[in-house]
Amino acid sequence: MTKTNIEKPFLGYGLGLRTDHYEEILSGDPEVDWFEIISENYMVKGGRQLYHLDRVKERYPLVMHGVSMSIGSTDPLNKAYLQDLKTLAERVKPEWISDHLCWTSHGGHNTHDLMPLPYNEETLKHVISRVRQVQDYLGRRILLENASSYVTYKASDMTEWEFLTSIAEEADCLILLDVNNIYVSGFNHDFDPKTYIDYIPADRVFQIHLAGHENNGDYIIDTHDHPVIDEVWDLYEYTIKKMGRVTTMIERDDHIPPLSDLLAELQKAREIGETSC
Amino acid sequence: MHGRTEPFLAEIEEGGKIGPEKRLYIYAHAYRARLMEILADDFIALHSLVGDDMFEEICLAYIDAYPSTHPSLRYFGQHMAKFLKENDQYSSIIPAIEMAEFEWTFNDVFDDPDMKSVTVEDVTQIPPEAWTTLRIHLQPSFKMHKFKWNTPAVWSAVNEGDEKPIMPEEYPIQSHCIQWKSDLKCFFRTLSDEEAEVLRSVKAGKGFPQICEMLMGAHNELASSRAAELFKGWVMEGLVADLEYLKS
Ligand SMILES: [Fe+2]
Numbered sequence: 001m002t003k004t005n006i007e008k009p010f011l012g013y014g015l016g017l018r019t020d021h022y023e024e025i026l027s028g029d030p031e032v033d034w035f036e037i038i039s040e041n042y043m044v045k046g047g048r049q050l051y052h053l054d055r056v057k058e059r060y061p062l063v064m065h066g067v068s069m070s071i072g073s074t075d076p077l078n079k080a081y082l083q084d085l086k087t088l089a090e091r092v093k094p095e096w097i098s099d100h101l102c103w104t105s106h107g108g109h110n111t112h113d114l115m116p117l118p119y120n121e122e123t124l125k126h127v128i129s130r131v132r133q134v135q136d137y138l139g140r141r142i143l144l145e146n147a148s149s150y151v152t153y154k155a156s157d158m159t160e161w162e163f164l165t166s167i168a169e170e171a172d173c174l175i176l177l178d179v180n181n182i183y184v185s186g187f188n189h190d191f192d193p194k195t196y197i198d199y200i201p202a203d204r205v206f207q208i209h210l211a212g213h214e215n216n217g218d219y220i221i222d223t224h225d226h227p228v229i230d231e232v233w234d235l236y237e238y239t240i241k242k243m244g245r246v247t248t249m250i251e252r253d254d255h256i257p258p259l260s261d262l263l264a265e266l267q268k269a270r271e272i273g274e275t276s277c
Numbered sequence: 278m279h280g281r282t283e284p285f286l287a288e289i290e291e292g293g294k295i296g297p298e299k300r301l302y303i304y305a306h307a308y309r310a311r312l313m314e315i316l317a318d319d320f321i322a323l324h325s326l327v328g329d330d331m332f333e334e335i336c337l338a339y340i341d342a343y344p345s346t347h348p349s350l351r352y353f354g355q356h357m358a359k360f361l362k363e364n365d366q367y368s369s370i371i372p373a374i375e376m377a378e379f380e381w382t383f384n385d386v387f388d389d390p391d392m393k394s395v396t397v398e399d400v401t402q403i404p405p406e407a408w409t410t411l412r413i414h415l416q417p418s419f420k421m422h423k424f425k426w427n428t429p430a431v432w433s434a435v436n437e438g439d440e441k442p443i444m445p446e447e448y449p450i451q452s453h454c455i456q457w458k459s460d461l462k463c464f465f466r467t468l469s470d471e472e473a474e475v476l477r478s479v480k481a482g483k484g485f486p487q488i489c490e491m492l493m494g495a496h497n498e499l500a501s502s503r504a505a506e507l508f509k510g511w512v513m514e515g516l517v518a519d520l521e522y523l524k525s
Contacts, residue, residue: 040349044388046418048461051391068348081348109344112311112353113304118288151300152290190293218294221303 006141006174008206011061011095013270014249021259022052030263032060036249037092039066043084053092062094063207065176069099069134071144072117072127073106082137089138096206098143098176101127101164114147118155119163124170131171143206144168145176148184148213148222160185161199168204175200178209178251179239180232184220193235202243210236210269211251225254227265233272240276248273312340312353319354319384322435323376326445335360335367351388357381372445375428379454382420383465386458389418392518394459399520400512407522411485413508414519418458421476423451429465459515466514471495472507 012033017025024030035056042053056062068081089097102114117123135141146164158166168175177200179193186193210233212226228236228250240246250265289297316336317324324332342364343356358378361367367374394416403411427446434443453473456465468476475488483491485504492500511517 040351043349044351046391047388047458049388051461070348078348105348108346110346110348110350111304111308112345112350113307115304150303151297153288154290155288156290188293219299219303221307 010245011247013266015262016251018256020256024259026055034061036063036065039064062092064094064097066099068104070104071130073103075105100147101144102147116149118153119158124166127167128171131173141174143174143176145178146181148181150188161196174206175204176207177205179235180211183232184213184222187220197239205246208246208248209251224251237272237276240273244277315350315353320380322432325435326376327373372426375424375426379428382456383463386418386456386463394515395512395517409486410523412521413479416457416518420456422454425451429454457516
């Protein structure tokens, strides 16, 4: 593994910015160090979303997290999308921009889901060249996140952690490590999440996602609608012990609870994050 | 994968706690559920109008007919009115088509650019001699549609949770409805044919004197006071975003 000379900022402990919490965030000063926005939700010309975004931006550092870059797709990169992303970044001035290591479009149609890639040399080359193009266009490194998956392709001949690491090192991009997703995929594909974490180059991990999921007994669906489970907290502690402090957030996309519930979860992340390194 | 998983099956590794069919089903199911959910969110009144069964039928057929072509899920329902119009099964259900169009327009209005509305105070600043050069700029979100049915009233009843729903009813003649956003809030109202025609001209860039001229036929010497009355109404409603006139 190559050592990078990237200086890794530490933003502290954050939350995803969700519509339900706008008022509470803006009227109080909740103890959140930063917020992550879903980029696509703000790629509009006006309205409440942008209005609130501008106000939150005045008070908190922001990072942008996208779900539609489709970095692994065989479709050409979506120029209009990248343009919108860049325009939004000029407005938000985020600490960084992330998306997922997956494909979300094929033949011009969008899945609105994070579809896994076959992990092999051919895909590797393809994705590396696209990450470079995106980074050149945006003029900055991007973070790629490991998504949860439910299938393994016959065409794969390497592990996801090998694949992600190669992409990061060869395209010189950064990593958003979703510890819950590692747990979910580990369960669905029978691997040890710690093997995954051990392999990932710590110096490239700029951000961590923690989330909950739905366990259906013989498989787990990554629903982001439950609190973080104990096993994932343990894995988070393991990750921090290995990698040192990393900018961390609680990711909740559905069944959004009151802000206070998320703040309590975030406090737990803070305690683990600050005492485990 | 648009719900069809068979072509992928041969690509998927077997083994593990669940089989490849089940694994692909997770994706197919999530795909459909996600799209159904966004349609249900965007077309609440259409749903209420046609009932659960027909709404589900419409959504499933729509998902097949119009796969998502935009990276943002927010645009997925954009072709709903068109889909209903071109589908034999639904093309005769005019209130449903109108409702789909009306509800979708709100989506667009909501995300359109915001401009501060002109105030009555701003209007009083116009020097008397400048009125002949006045051009009114409407909010960028301004939209106008024609309706054969009482669609806006039905929408209102559904969205305000009225206990007694308003039944769809055909108007004796077509009516117009405008939708716009002011101060981040979306509004709508119906209007007379006359006002609709004037607003269309304003939107097309016609100046205040031309508007007065348009109203001459019906109002004679009162045309300019009628124009001023309409203009004042629009200002009060936050419909006017800017005033353009020659400053002497
Ligand atoms: Fe995540």
